[in-house]
Amino acid sequence: MTSGFKKKSLKWSMSLLIAFLLCFAAGLSAMAASDDLVFDNYDRSALADFASSNAGAQWTGGDAGKSATLDDNALKLEYGSKGWFGTGGGIDASSYKYLKITIKGAAGGEGADFDLNYAVGETVKTIGKNFADLSGAAITKDFQDIYIDLAANEIDKGIQALHFNFLDGKSGTIWIDDITFTNSNGAAEEEPAKESAGADDSGETDATTDDTSSDNAGAEANPKTGDSMNLTLYVTMAMISGLAALAMVYKVRKANRD
Numbered sequence: 001m002t003s004g005f006k007k008k009s010l011k012w013s014m015s016l017l018i019a020f021l022l023c024f025a026a027g028l029s030a031m032a033a034s035d036d037l038v039f040d041n042y043d044r045s046a047l048a049d050f051a052s053s054n055a056g057a058q059w060t061g062g063d064a065g066k067s068a069t070l071d072d073n074a075l076k077l078e079y080g081s082k083g084w085f086g087t088g089g090g091i092d093a094s095s096y097k098y099l100k101i102t103i104k105g106a107a108g109g110e111g112a113d114f115d116l117n118y119a120v121g122e123t124v125k126t127i128g129k130n131f132a133d134l135s136g137a138a139i140t141k142d143f144q145d146i147y148i149d150l151a152a153n154e155i156d157k158g159i160q161a162l163h164f165n166f167l168d169g170k171s172g173t174i175w176i177d178d179i180t181f182t183n184s185n186g187a188a189e190e191e192p193a194k195e196s197a198g199a200d201d202s203g204e205t206d207a208t209t210d211d212t213s214s215d216n217a218g219a220e221a222n223p224k225t226g227d228s229m230n231l232t233l234y235v236t237m238a239m240i241s242g243l244a245a246l247a248m249v250y251k252v253r254k255a256n257r258d
């Protein structure tokens with residue numbers, strides 16, 4: 001029967017379309033996931049075991065003044081006086097705008113205790129600013145993503161290594177959960193969420209301007225995710241609904257056949 005055939009081919013077209021959309025969504029998701037360049041995430045049990053963590057870094061060095069260890073998938077740097085910690089690898093960061101460092105400190109404010117220098121090949125370059133002045137954001141006792149604008153700080157695009165140089169007479173402890181090169185500074189997406197989450201009924205217009213803004217600009221919530229995470233969420237939702245649609249089509253076809 002022709003009408004039956006038409007129905008059948010329509011269902012087949014729908015299935016094909018949905019399958020195509022699923023493939024597209026999966027591809028998009030993979031692209032979003034690989035967009036950033038992970039320099040090091042310290043997701044391993046031995047500092048020098050780079051192969052297990054998918055990191056761009058391939059060596060570490062220095063004494064950090066006291067010690068450099070791994071602590072719960074983060075790099076823990078204890079510094080007691082002068083000291084340094086360096087890490088590098090054969091990376092190409094030339095297409096990225098920001099260096100994102102997910103960092104916290106034992107006391108907060110550790111960004112004034114060290115400089116962040118870098119190397120292009122074997123040549124170490126001095127930026128001449130302490131860590132806090134590279135971004136304007138202060139290290140706090142909670143992990144936060146701190147974004148360093150590479151161009152604004154005149155950091156060479158050929159950057160292949162980072163050096164944390166601890167200043168004479170300073171002591172403290174910092175943890176670095178992740179170092180990534182990225183093109184998104186995570187700012188645009190977070191603002192609305194922060195406003196609505198922090199707003200309450202009493203005087204929401206004036207009360208929020210003063211107390212937390214300067215130090216904690218990026219400290220609230222956990223801005224680890226950024227837009228690629230949102231994209232992944234949407235894609236996952238699309239894939240789930242696509243699968244549900246496929247299951248429905250299959251059911252209908254089966255019911256028609258029986």
Ligand SMILES: [Ca+2]
Pocket residue numbers: 041042043073074176177178
């Ligand atoms: Ca980590």
